[in-house]
Amino acid sequence: MELTTKGRYAVMAMADLAGHADEGAIALSVVAERQSLPLAYLEQLFVPLRRAGLVESARGRSGGYRLAKPAAQISIAAVMEAVEEDTRFTRCSHNDPRCSAATPCVTHWLWTALSETTGEFLASVNLADVISGGRYSGRPFVASPTAGRAAGKRTYLDYNATAPLRPEAKVAMIAALDVVGNPSSVHAEGRRARAVVESARESIARLVGAKPSEIVFTSGATEANNWVVAQPWATILTSGVEHDSVLAPVRSGRSEIVMLPLDQHGVVSVKEVAEHVLPRSFSGPSLVALQLANNETGVVQPVGKIAELARSHGLRVHTDAVQAAGRVAIDFAALDVDTLALSAHKLGGPKGIGALVIRDHIDLVPSLRGGGQERHRRAGTENVAAIAGFGAAAEAALRDLQAVTAIQALRDQLEADIKRISPGAVIIGDGATRLGNTTALALPGKLAETLVIRLDLAGIAVSAGSACSSGKVGASHVLEAMGLGHDIAAGTIRISLGPATMKDDIAAFLTAWTTIAGAPALAA
Secondary structure, three states: OOOOHHHHEEEEEEEEHHHHHHHHHOOOHHHHHHOOOOOHHHOOOOOHHHOOEEEEOOOOOOOEEEEOOOOOOOOOHHHHHOOOOOOOOOOOOOOOOOOOOOOOOHHHHHHHHHHHHHHHHHOOEEEEHHHHOOOOOOOOOHHHHHHHOOOOOOOEEEEOOOOOOOOHHHHHHHHOOOOOOOOOOHHHHHHHHHHHHHHHHHHHHHHHHHOHHHHEEEOOOOHHHHHOOOOOOOOOHHHHHHHHHHHHHHHHHOEEEEEEOOOOOOOOEHHHHHHHHOOOOOOOEEEEEEOOOOOOEEEEEEHHHHHHHHHHHHOOEEEOOOOOEOOOOHHHHOOOEEEEEEEHHHHHOOOOOOEEEOOOOOOOOOOOOOOHHHHHHOOOOOOOOHHHHHHHHHHHHHHHHHHHHHHHHHHHHHHHHHHHHHHOOEEOOOOOOOOOOOOEEEEEOOOHHHHHHHHHHHEEEOOOOOOHHHHOOOOOOHHHOOOOOOOHHHEEEEEEOOOOOOOHHHHHHHHHHHHHHHOOOOOO
């Protein structure tokens, strides 16, 4: 017996809904994208599935389908029956002169028994059995790190550089590409484009605990950081572990620069700031620029405490939250900062779109002029498709915050296994609070660039420092600012996990690491 397309596709689509049941109603376009199925065909299949009472459609702006009953109560046989999939192993019928009930062919009862057994099996298996954690969800994880991996399959462990585009974001972007109007136009087409932009703005605001009115779209976090730093500050207080999109404009500007003290883990010392930095006098408007989490080490900074101190001395506070968004819960209002930078592609949105969150009643001098977009704060026609993708990714990232514990468990196991394989390995920042997805790993005496290249040849994608510093050869400025020696600073690689990282990805890295870490020519 070979199942027809409708049977296979119906089961795949229903299993997808079962595996994402906690998301509520899901658009068929998202199911089609995730399972690589033709959308038009799925739309036809869901008519009989709904008629059979297996799914129900949702009304509203996004629409979509959800299971009409718990996954454990929907058998595979029921799905097959709904789409009229024939699971018999014989073509014998009452109208076939070669085989009938009265004169069965020689193999009739063999195939009949097999068909009945197959039917009983399909009736005994439900949708819960075929999704993650079910009896038929896939091969169990075994010690062999390459078991079950397709030949040539690469392992992506560079989420801090950029996260793969989420299916939800891709679907939203494709739909937005068909929106004709300019968001600034007052006609129906323009209003439709404006609705896409404002819906995304609301989603991003929910992700970071801000008001939609506080979200200003930019081309990315680099623009957002530069915009804040370029304001006419008399003094800027920042740290040596900030991203280059903060440090470069700080150093090229005319403001007085005060570097905040760091401890051995790269964490700004609240005590030192309170006792020795802020008590000094400031000659004019001043800014504290401190990242929420470091892009190389994952170390989380005490932004809330620093903001409280800064405000008590009349200073403004900006935080670069690019790496933290979607990986830790963010409450813009509770942080009490004035501005916050975001980038879509770090949380599964498209590249080239970001946002600056600006607290209400904070006025910044626009860096781009020429139009009234973004409430006269940032000129230029909005990139509707990219904004739509950003909004969809933000919704998905907010939903996936519940998975951060599982990601951290994978990361912690990875680090434990690395230390077992390479006792001399150094985990940077392991004594501080870190993002649960990030490992900064150093092998003293080994060059990071060589490690990255050899891992790449083994099918593993990791980074040496910030991806925004590609093309530069040398030690990480972050690690040097932490006071680490050149041997460590020049030999550290970054491993960063994401929602799609699985145990076999970790196992694949460890297999490659076991071979590569012991190679004698790594420092060449």
